[in-house]
Amino acid sequence: MTPDLATDALDALDGLVGDGDREAGGNAATGADPTATADGPLIDVEDVSLSYGDLAVLSEVSLAVESGEFVGLVGPNGAGKTTLLGAINGVLEPESGRVRVGGERVADLSSRAASRLVATVPQDTTVAFDFSVEDIVEMGRTPYHGRFSGDPDGAAAVDRALERTGTERFRDRSVASLSGGERQRVVLARALAQETPALVLDEPTASLDVNHQVRTLELVADLVDAEGKAALAAIHDLDLAARFCDRLAVLADGELLAVGPPDEVLTAETVGAAFDTDAAVLPNPVTGTPAVTPLPDPGELDLRVHVVGTGPAAARVVSTLVSAGATVTVGALPEGDVAAETARELAAEVVTAPAFGGLDGEPEAAARDHLAAADAVVAVEPLAPSLRALVRDREPVVRVAADDAASAAAELDGGGADDRGRDGDRRRASGAGRGAERDAATDDAAARATPETVALGVRRALDRPASADD
Numbered sequence: 001m002t003p004d005l006a007t008d009a010l011d012a013l014d015g016l017v018g019d020g021d022r023e024a025g026g027n028a029a030t031g032a033d034p035t036a037t038a039d040g041p042l043i044d045v046e047d048v049s050l051s052y053g054d055l056a057v058l059s060e061v062s063l064a065v066e067s068g069e070f071v072g073l074v075g076p077n078g079a080g081k082t083t084l085l086g087a088i089n090g091v092l093e094p095e096s097g098r099v100r101v102g103g104e105r106v107a108d109l110s111s112r113a114a115s116r117l118v119a120t121v122p123q124d125t126t127v128a129f130d131f132s133v134e135d136i137v138e139m140g141r142t143p144y145h146g147r148f149s150g151d152p153d154g155a156a157a158v159d160r161a162l163e164r165t166g167t168e169r170f171r172d173r174s175v176a177s178l179s180g181g182e183r184q185r186v187v188l189a190r191a192l193a194q195e196t197p198a199l200v201l202d203e204p205t206a207s208l209d210v211n212h213q214v215r216t217l218e219l220v221a222d223l224v225d226a227e228g229k230a231a232l233a234a235i236h237d238l239d240l241a242a243r244f245c246d247r248l249a250v251l252a253d254g255e256l257l258a259v260g261p262p263d264e265v266l267t268a269e270t271v272g273a274a275f276d277t278d279a280a281v282l283p284n285p286v287t288g289t290p291a292v293t294p295l296p297d298p299g300e301l302d303l304r305v306h307v308v309g310t311g312p313a314a315a316r317v318v319s320t321l322v323s324a325g326a327t328v329t330v331g332a333l334p335e336g337d338v339a340a341e342t343a344r345e346l347a348a349e350v351v352t353a354p355a356f357g358g359l360d361g362e363p364e365a366a367a368r369d370h371l372a373a374a375d376a377v378v379a380v381e382p383l384a385p386s387l388r389a390l391v392r393d394r395e396p397v398v399r400v401a402a403d404d405a406a407s408a409a410a411e412l413d414g415g416g417a418d419d420r421g422r423d424g425d426r427r428r429a430s431g432a433g434r435g436a437e438r439d440a441a442t443d444d445a446a447a448r449a450t451p452e453t454v455a456l457g458v459r460r461a462l463d464r465p466a467s468a469d470d
């Protein structure tokens, strides 16, 4: 590939890798040493504000990324993530504040010098020209092409980058023939070939399948660990960001709301404030890192509902009822049960009792108080004997089968588990005189029987005139 072609292609690729021409008009800092060790963080953003015309996008943002650190930049669409990354790689110049990489002020560097310090994986990986994969990855070496000298390390760097990203088998293919996900990995390879101490990535997993999402973030985390790079990546998937990043920075409306370790930053409160949604944040049972579940807008189920049961099915019922707008109490159930943790996360009141210890004393009394105060009770079957005894006198309004939710779970109560069934439901529904619409809805609830139908079941059961059960 000729240098001119490379330059054209780089322009096509957002001008994110510098070319020699810009250096010609450069300044004293042009000769920045990419391995320069500087006191302080490798990426250092200080009080940066940036606008597009009248639109203020970043407002006094300060963020530091150390060598050996992988920081995830999370936040809603339009928060200013891409803009902040652009200020770091020198594509955008801040109105005020400073960005230093490796101790060098990026705004003072030529494009070529900046490109030896920061490599970028852009959000848009479309390539205007039809180059081979190898050509694209070689473009990462452009900042090292001297006017009169070659790039002795180039071939090895390209090989290494292709190998690390699992793209060597595409080496001779035209980049235009690759899928979006394959192309994204090639663009990551180009950034790796650039061999910079800092790496900024704009949604590097956006078009990757789940396997490659994990592999890509693993690779970035490994590079950061093994080579002491500083990486900052805008990532939309909060769970993945929490899993692979050392710290997260939450950007909303151009301001950093929180910066810190994922389990400190990803709280329901911060997620709620940044994304304007209610969310449950619980530890992922496999990785232990925070898992964020945005909740639907609260409904208007203006009822107090007590849930008896344990495990993930009870957790889903609690979350469904809270989302439906109910005031939820839960218990008794063992401390550490996922339903107890979910309920606490959603601000529902929880009664806990020792596991395997039977139910008596204070927990039993507290659970009975909640049962008595509830407008409706949901029992998540199968219940342990002590819980079965607890609800015996209370006649649960809705029963949900945890083991076979798809076939028979939500039931409008009227006779308990033994006389559940479509016919019974239909008979009761018809008796309520609600007509065909109600019949269809009831059949639907019995057939789908997901936890989402529980709220519907509670509503209907309480709404049902007495004659409907007769």
Ligand SMILES: Nc1ncnc2c1ncn2[C@@H]1O[C@H](COP(=O)(O)OP(=O)(O)OP(=O)(O)O)[C@@H](O)[C@H]1O
Pocket (backbone or CB within 6 Å): 052, 055, 057, 075, 076, 077, 078, 079, 080, 081, 082, 083, 084
């Ligand atoms: N070149 C531009 N000219 C004018 N406005 C722009 C320009 N680029 C971005 N914006 C606006 O600046 C704001 C921040 O955009 P930015 O792309 O930085 O957000 P983001 O957090 O990366 O969003 P997303 O998650 O959707 O990629 C948005 O309101 C966007 O419309």
